[in-house]
Amino acid sequence: MSNIAAQRIQREFNEVIKSDEAQKFSIKLEMDGSDFRHINGEIAGPPDTPYESGNFKLEIKIPDTYPFNPPKVKFLTKIWHPNVSSVTGAICLDILKDQWAAAMTLRVVLLSLQALLAAAEPDDPQDAVVANQYKENRALFTSTARYWTTVHAGGKQLNPDFDKKIHTLLDLGVEKHQALVALSACDWNLDRALEQIFS
Structure with missing residues (x-):
């Protein structure tokens, strides 16, 4: 992984940890050891959804080509949702595929996944x-x-x-x-x- 990518991930990581938004929306990031390519995420189920009061763990793998390619993210916590595989945790979300932009950050990914829990896209299902x-x-x-x-x-x-x-x-x-x-x-x-x- 290039120095630039590692520095950017460190910056994004700190952005999530220190932001008021992270506290407000209950999103978290943790390092998996000292390797910036493997990060653990966690999002709280949004209020007024079937996921309320749940905490959902995510596996985030950062490619060497980050931020020009999206991170690979999957749910480690089993979940019943049209856009997440109930078997593998694979996610169908446009910003993790063809709608990714280099300006997007891990914070945006976590908040987008949380929004997906509140507004499923059943016509573009993963399950x-x-x-x-x-x-x-x-x-x-x-x-x-x-x-x-x-x-x-x-x-x-x-x-x-x-x-x-x-x-x-x-x-x-x-x-x-x-x-x-x-x-x-x-x-x-x-x-x-x-x-x-x-x-």
């Missing part, structure tokens, strides 16, 4: 199953996203009905995350989830 649920049954999508936030990101809203269905599958020897994914993808229909897992 088609989640996007379909978002478009066809928004109430169920909201309940599911809120439940994933509770399970994976420290959210506080419980759902006894979903818990009961998860435990039914656990009692059958299904691994917890597999049970969560199957039930979420099958609109919490236990019979369909069982069919999907055991077919």
Whole structure:
């Protein structure tokens, strides 16, 4: 990595750490050791969304060609969102692809991801199953996203009905995350989830 890129990342890193905005919107950056190419990020779920009260960890990899090419970012915290893969954490966001500009910063990336949590783009999905649920049954999508936030990101809203269905599958020897994914993808229909897992 060039000196210029390393200096710029250090400057951007400090910009996030010292900004009032970081406190206000609960965005964070941490170094992963002393390598500027590997940075850990964290964003808080925005208020009045299913992600509220959750904290979502991000992996940020800075290419040697930064800032002329965007950082590679993925969610490490599992999340139920049309623009994030529920399996890999890969993100579909234009500024991380073809709409990146060299003037953009890591602060802009974190705030844009937080904004994405508040305003999904289901017509440009990363996860088609989640996007379909978002478009066809928004109430169920909201309940599911809120439940994933509770399970994976420290959210506080419980759902006894979903818990009961998860435990039914656990009692059958299904691994917890597999049970969560199957039930979420099958609109919490236990019979369909069982069919999907055991077919």
